Amino acid sequence: MRGEPAVFEEVFASAPNLEHLSPAARRVLATSASLFYRRGAAATSVRDITSACGLTPGALYNHFASKDDVLYVLVEHGHTSLEQRIAAALVDVEDTPLVRTSAWVRAYVMGHLVHPELAQVVRREYLHLSPARYDRIVRRRRALRHQLSELLRAGAADRNFDLIGGGNGAIRVAVMVLDMCSRTSEWYDPRRNDPPERLAGQYVAAALRLAGAR
Amino acid sequence: MRGEPAVFEEVFASAPNLEHLSPAARRVLATSASLFYRRGAAATSVRDITSACGLTPGALYNHFASKDDVLYVLVEHGHTSLEQRIAAALVDVEDTPLVRTSAWVRAYVMGHLVHPELAQVVRREYLHLSPARYDRIVRRRRALRHQLSELLRAGAADRNFDLIGGGNGAIRVAVMVLDMCSRTSEWYDPRRNDPPERLAGQYVAAALRLAGAR
DNA sequence: TTCAGGTATGAACGACTGTTTACCTCCTTG
């Protein structure tokens, strides 16, 4: 988790949501993500970023309006790709709460395991965005939570799930699942831990236990 | 979670692990915790801290060797009080894995809910301590995790628990429980959410589900 | 060939960083 070089290059070189950015801008993003991951955004200076990609400080401002902009683009991209991953996982999936909940959780976990460094930066740093941007991100996070809690609610309604927490059960359990799953990005190391698919399977099983699936 | 005033005064004024500190030092700690919670330690300056408790910057150095020292004392204190809380919860508790696991989880959650701001600062900022101090804290966190995973292992051995994850099941489930529970401090708001005891009860139930308790 | 536009430079800006220093004012103790 600390100190090892995180290679982001491929992630940003071929990201479908970032085609409009120049290669240099993507290199800035990749480097920023790696540094933000290791030291936090507040503790990373513009000079750190630019010197790590062979630039001088001023050059960054040819691609981004500010350092805050770099962080926002990162957080934006992280959320967009997670949302897309989940949406893709739900098309052509049997329309029962249990199956859809499983698919949803699996995609959510995979999103955090495939690029744990980016996922962690997103999760840790969105709090420090400017208020307007922060609000926008919070809304998207709430929307994700709402998706999951609605699946849980539906499952409880037809007695496939047995939720802890009474009337608030759907949200309560959704938060439990999201918190448990999103934290994987903080300790996951592909060299030490199980492959993502296997781990994701275990987290799906765990989520179903939390939901009280029969 | 953002912007509302967090009142730490009582926490530090009467903390049993901090008697050796002067009242002024405790006021510095209380203010630092509140500011670190809202903006993060890296984004909080010594002048922010001191001006918020009616001091000039130099005065801080009558009580702490450095700004890093302030953070370390906070993190130290947070861990110590959590460890004490858990230890206290386990004395005179029936010696069965299920009961002890329940007591352990309840204490762990309560530690995060009673002073969520402090808990969140501890969890978020210990990563940025100097390497030696970071290592010391990591060891203590591992020890906590070990306590829980041993309870789970014992419960699985006598077939009270049915753990996900095969051979690594005890650690896998322990991480799930710890991640799920420790994140409560990030969203818990005593004015909006259930009282701590009630919420802790729900999290104990959730942990037992994760452990596959019969 | 000329011109324009995107990109990089290196120096500079003022503001702010953590910390140190010299000095002052109390309160306590001998």
Place this chain on the structure above:
DNA sequence: CAAGGAGGTAAACAGTCGTTCATACCTGAA
């Protein structure tokens, strides 16, 4: 009453921060 230490102040330290600017380069189009 004298001495001394604890705890406060104001000012300054050397760096670093994010950002701007005038300038230069390189590339592709007219």
